[in-house]
Amino acid sequence: MPAPNPSSVDSAAAPLVRVRGLTTVLSGQKVFDALDLDIERGKITAVMGPSGTGKTTLLKHITGQMHAAAGTVLVDGQDVARLPREGLYTLRERIGYLFQNSALLSDYDVFENVAFPLRQHTRLQEDLIRNVVLTKLQAVGLRGAARLMPSELSGGMARRVALARAIVFDPMLILYDEPFVGLDPIALNQVLKLIRTLNRELGITSVLVAHEFAAVREAADHVHLIANGKLVASGTPGELAKGDSPWTAQFFGGALEGPVPFQYPAPPLAPAFGFSGARS
């Protein structure tokens, strides 16, 4: 449904998201340090990394919810940070975002949640809205749950409803923030299958922030590994699983010690217990 954007015609081969020199400081801590990465069109790209590396922060940069200290984030050729409010909102209508906790509006039932973006941004007839919403709910297998309230849904169902809501405008890009967390194996497989289907059949570019390498391996075409604010490894899941670099060895090989230390940075142990006698 998004209008064809001239820039997307010009640069059909160019990456949909291009991050250059991104530097972000959050409450005094450097989250990203001159980060460069690309998200290819029409592919499923996974962004992985140890906890606290700012993977969600990266998604917020792509949607313009957060501004960088330095560097640029280009989405479909547009500099997100420079967009005025209307431009940003127009861009966001073309991006689907799946929140970790689904973030369904608790005041509305499933149907109205999925219909929400349509009601806000279009003046479609009621029966047309109904058709679109039921089609999307059918796609995630929850047409029968249309009149349930969010509080009556299980975690997996809520996430599928959120997914139906995210695709109601047939976006060019979907951002999945930890889509597998807290799901039982059955629900996880359902979500995994949906992510793949949406990408293969609708050609929606997908960005996946996740920890579960097994699931990522199933779904992703490409994996970016971020650590210490930089891109430390990048490639297909198969390439990364070989564990050529110390990062991939620790992250995918499961070694306890590696570039990510077990110990949180601390002063030497002996003085902390008062053994050195050097009191100040």
Place this chain on the structure above:
Amino acid sequence: MNPRRSYAAGTGLFILLGFAALAYLATQTTSLVNFDSGPSYDVTAEFANIGGLKDRAPVKLAGVRIGTVKRITLDQRSMDARVTLAISDRYNQIPEDSYAKIMTSGLLGDQFISLSPGGSPKVLKSGSLIDNTQSALQIEDLIGKFMTGSGGSKAGSSGKK
């Protein structure tokens, strides 16, 4: 009924109730009650002292409310208070020589003007002047009288003329 409509109905009821309450308070519990709706004619009366008489105080005859105090001014020549009474057109047979007196309802109550009918065949008309008046009873004067025992001196009932 669909839930959205029942919200709307409940909210509408709440708004109506709120405005109805406000309208009731404003019109039924305030001095707005004392505005006579019908047409009236103006009569003036002069008092040496009106005490605590206020605008819109009732004018009564035989205890029946027949009008309101419309305006209170000071006549600079005679140094008397000039009170304009708006009397309802319905009461158009009040004798011209009626007697106007400022009275208090209860010890601490409000002051109002009480008319006592005279015997003249002529009646009060718009612009008439009531000659016979008695000023407000001043509690201070009353106490003063008791203290000095000088009943009936000039401080007491200063009837005009």
Place this chain on the structure above:
Amino acid sequence: MKQLAVRLFDPLLDGLANIGRTGLFLLGLLTALPRGLTYPRELLRQLWFVGAKSLIIIMISGLFVGMVLSLQLYYTLSIFGGTSALGTVIALSLYRELGPVVTALLFAGRAGTAITAEVGLMRATDQLSAMEMMAVDPMAFVASPRFLAGVIAMPLLVAVFNLMGIFGGHLIGVTWLGIDNGTFWSNMTSNVGVWKDVINGEWKALVFGVFISLIAVYQGYTAPPTSEGVANATTRTVVSSSIAILALDFVMTAFLM
């Protein structure tokens, strides 16, 4: 010495910063308000939640306040032999002071906390971010209707409270204590003014409504996204609103008299 100064001034600075942030939030809210008006359905829903659902507590409280007022004032007035002024004194106390203040305190406890908890929970469960992601401004869709509903509801609730108070006072004064019905009403009607008393109180109600709604929405909107954060924000709504109501009441009484 320096530490003492810091300890003394820190809470003061915190308080000032809070007032400043609330003020800035109000600016944001006011700019979003025209866009908020494009969601009349939300406004209606919120009027239902903060207004209509507060009616019962307001009506019962109004009735009892009027009844107590009647008993207390009858006793006091009978000392001076002025019980005929009972209606006047009840009406004036209610319209000018008790109606707006008691209603505002109840409103802060009943509706203010509900707004804070609801908005805080929406923040904590990412619903506000989700709206932003769906290109819907939560300031316009969530904050504005709730703020506006509070501002509209307060004067209406005060009118209902006053009405119930008068009925309660009449019930005790006339039916129970035996004051003459005509005296009760005529004394009241000749001493109570529309503008100087009824509308004067409604002004207070409007101002209280603005402050309570602002504080409630602000606290919810900025609550830390944890259960503890939302709980603290709810408490702060009650405390800040109550102080604001009583302080503003003094200021407004001093200037409106």
